[in-house]
Amino acid sequence: MNDHHLTSEEMEALFSDLQAKEPQDRTQHLEVCPQCSAEVESLRGTLEDLRTAATASAEHHRRVAIMPVPSHRTPRMMWTLLAATTLICIAVPLTVYQRHAGVTVVSAPVQPPQTTTATITDEQLWNSIQDDLDSSVPKPMLPLAAASTDSTSSTDNTKEN
Amino acid sequence: MPQQTIQSGEMSLASEEKVTPFDDIAAVHALYEARIFRFLLLSVRDRDVAFSLTQDTFLNAWRTRASFRGDCSIATWLTRIAVNLLRSHTRTDVFRFWKRASETAVDADDLKSWLSHPARSAESTLIAREQLEEVWHTVEQLSSLQRTIFLLRFIDEIGLAEIAQVMNMPLPTVKSHLYRALDHVRAGHSSGSRKRGRG
Numbered sequence: 200m201n202d203h204h205l206t207s208e209e210m211e212a213l214f215s216d217l218q219a220k221e222p223q224d225r226t227q228h229l230e231v232c233p234q235c236s237a238e239v240e241s242l243r244g245t246l247e248d249l250r251t252a253a254t255a256s257a258e259h260h261r262r263v264a265i266m267p268v269p270s271h272r273t274p275r276m277m278w279t280l281l282a283a284t285t286l287i288c289i290a291v292p293l294t295v296y297q298r299h300a301g302v303t304v305v306s307a308p309v310q311p312p313q314t315t316t317a318t319i320t321d322e323q324l325w326n327s328i329q330d331d332l333d334s335s336v337p338k339p340m341l342p343l344a345a346a347s348t349d350s351t352s353s354t355d356n357t358k359e360n
Numbered sequence: 361m362p363q364q365t366i367q368s369g370e371m372s373l374a375s376e377e378k379v380t381p382f383d384d385i386a387a388v389h390a391l392y393e394a395r396i397f398r399f400l401l402l403s404v405r406d407r408d409v410a411f412s413l414t415q416d417t418f419l420n421a422w423r424t425r426a427s428f429r430g431d432c433s434i435a436t437w438l439t440r441i442a443v444n445l446l447r448s449h450t451r452t453d454v455f456r457f458w459k460r461a462s463e464t465a466v467d468a469d470d471l472k473s474w475l476s477h478p479a480r481s482a483e484s485t486l487i488a489r490e491q492l493e494e495v496w497h498t499v500e501q502l503s504s505l506q507r508t509i510f511l512l513r514f515i516d517e518i519g520l521a522e523i524a525q526v527m528n529m530p531l532p533t534v535k536s537h538l539y540r541a542l543d544h545v546r547a548g549h550s551s552g553s554r555k556r557g558r559g
Contacts, residue, residue: 207542208535214514242549245491246514248475252492253515255474256466257398264397264411 204228205235213239214246381434382425389418392435395516396442402511403446405466405500413449417442432525439518439526443508450504468496491552498548499541506541513538 205213209225229236382388396417401410420441421428428437472489480488499507505527512518512526520538524531 207539207546210546211513211538211542215519238546238550238553241491241553242546244488245495245549248488248492249471249495250515250517251476252471252474253402254398255476256471257401258394259474260401260407260410260466261394261397264407 204232205239210239210242214243380425380428380430382421382428385418385422385425388421388434388438392438393418395435396438399439399511399516400442400446401466402515403508404449407466409449413442413445416445420445432522436518436522436525439512439516440528443526446508447504468493471496487556490556491549494548494552495545498545502541502544506537506544509534509537510541510545 205225205228213225213229229239393414397410397414400413400417401407404410404413417438421438424441432440472492475485475489475492499510502510509523509527512523513520518526520531520534523538524534527534
């Protein structure tokens with residue numbers, strides 16, 4: 200029995216809870232075979248480590264799955280900020296446009312006085328044209344001193360001259 | 361008089377309904393959720409999928425509670441449902457893609473980080489981590505049947521007869537799968553030890 204090493208079946212039986220009932224030939228083999236003894240010890244330790252690590256890891260993942268980290272808050276905040284910015288971008292130009300529209304409506308009644316001033320200037324322009332036509336020398340070509348005097352008197356003087 | 365007849369009929373129906381442990385599903389869930397989740401997590405290696413399958417396991421247990429005859433333990437019954445859900449899940453091609461692509465996947469590094477080292481030297485901790493990684497890689501390469509039986513035997517520490525019940529298989533078949541799985545694990549473990557011996 201000691202000639203061959205332990206099979207997987209024998210090793211599984213050693214790992215199981217039936218260790219107390221394990222046959223003597225296996226334990227005797229472990230005593231005389233350092234290779235199998237080392238393998239059983241090492242594999243038993245590794246399987247125990249695997250069980251411990253798996254249990255701890257699974258517990259951690261279970262907690263995370265039950266109570267997920269509130270990672271959705273950042274995207275939600277981003278969406279809120281984006282919506283607020285979009286609203287501001289739409290609302291501000293609309294408000295400015297409405298204000299400008301209101302000024303034009305208010306300033307409309309002020310226009311009649313501007314029309315009167317326009318007629319006055321037209322009359323003045325007409326008079327100046329008449330004066331220019333009446334005078335032999337055009338008004339812009341008159342000396343500065345003569346130009347500063349009254350236009351009617353200057354025309355009279357030229358006629359007398 | 362007719363009302364009395366209806367009431368008595370309802371009473372007899374209620375008394376005929378079996379009282380199963382799964383009627384108090386909240387208590388069962390509190391007791392066995394961690395165990396079922398651990399088995400499913402190590403099988404599918406994805407947290408979200410494992411959590412979803414765990415919820416489905418308890419939902420199915422509650423739905424089919426009338427068929428629970430008490431001929432096996434609650435844990436065995438739940439694990440059998442979990443194994444069936446796992447089989448139907450791993451059949452789909454979607455699983456094959458997502459098990460690689462998911463960010464919540466569990467790998468050897470994740471397991472290594474949870475390895476306790478209470479009274480170990482730094483060298484022995486390093487060796488233990490390497491051995492754990494080797495064993496886990498070997499377990500990952502096993503066939504789904506061998507992996508399931510290996511996990512049930514060595515992580516959940518379920519006896520062979522109970523595994524046969526869970527897997528709905530004859531005991532010799534279960535043994536055959538388990539010993540083949542253990543052969544692979546031993547081979548990987550021995551080659552790793554030899555490499556370390558040379559180094």
